[in-house]
Amino acid sequence: MKQKFIESSFDKLKLALENISDTDTSDIYAVSFLYQNEDDDPRFPTITVSYNTNENFKESIQDASDESEARWNYAYWLQNEIESVGGKNDEVLNSWFLQTPYFYSDEDDERASNDESLFNIIMEKGSKFNDEFIDVVINLTKRLFSEKVILRKFGKEIPILVHELEIYDKPISWTLRSNPEGIVDEYLEWTNSF
Numbered sequence: 001m002k003q004k005f006i007e008s009s010f011d012k013l014k015l016a017l018e019n020i021s022d023t024d025t026s027d028i029y030a031v032s033f034l035y036q037n038e039d040d041d042p043r044f045p046t047i048t049v050s051y052n053t054n055e056n057f058k059e060s061i062q063d064a065s066d067e068s069e070a071r072w073n074y075a076y077w078l079q080n081e082i083e084s085v086g087g088k089n090d091e092v093l094n095s096w097f098l099q100t101p102y103f104y105s106d107e108d109d110e111r112a113s114n115d116e117s118l119f120n121i122i123m124e125k126g127s128k129f130n131d132e133f134i135d136v137v138i139n140l141t142k143r144l145f146s147e148k149v150i151l152r153k154f155g156k157e158i159p160i161l162v163h164e165l166e167i168y169d170k171p172i173s174w175t176l177r178s179n180p181e182g183i184v185d186e187y188l189e190w191t192n193s194f
Contacts, residue, residue: 028052032077050078057070073167157180
């Protein structure tokens with residue numbers, strides 16, 4: 001099931017990027033893969049795809065502390081959500097989770113609210129499943145580059161930020177691992193500035 005999730009997710013991501021309007025394409029400088037757990041439930045990790053344009057970046061400068069923040073902080077992006085993978089309604093994700101050693105049921109989740117030991121066990125399982133999910137996302141992102149999906153669509157390699165709403169070391173490393181060397185240097189310079 002994991003392989004099926006990988007293939008179906010790749011197809012969705014590829015199609016979403018290829019279907020971006022050609023009028024927007026030349027103004028897009030970066031793509032966002034925002035990682036979250038739907039309803040804060042680690043059984044339902046998601047990636048939401050969006051992008052930002054130079055036009056939006058320039059309009060956001062006045063609201064940000066500086067140009068770099070307006071350019072790289074997701075809070076100032078369009079947040080146009082063109083596609084998502086994972087989440088509660090992704091049957092392939094749910095089937096994959098069911099087959100992992102990290103599986104726990106709705107009943108386990110309910111019981112954990114009154115059982116600290118069980119709560120810790122299922123949180124650990126959820127965390128490990130999320131780590132595996134992120135590894136899949138990183139590999140899918142690398143594949144978008146290696147199969148030239150990004151290059152064909154945008155005419156050049158542009159960064160794909162794999163991130164959460166908060167900026168800290170772990171998501172920064174996801175972005176670094178996901179992209180070809182050198183194309184996230186400007187983003188990394190900004191993240192190192194605070």
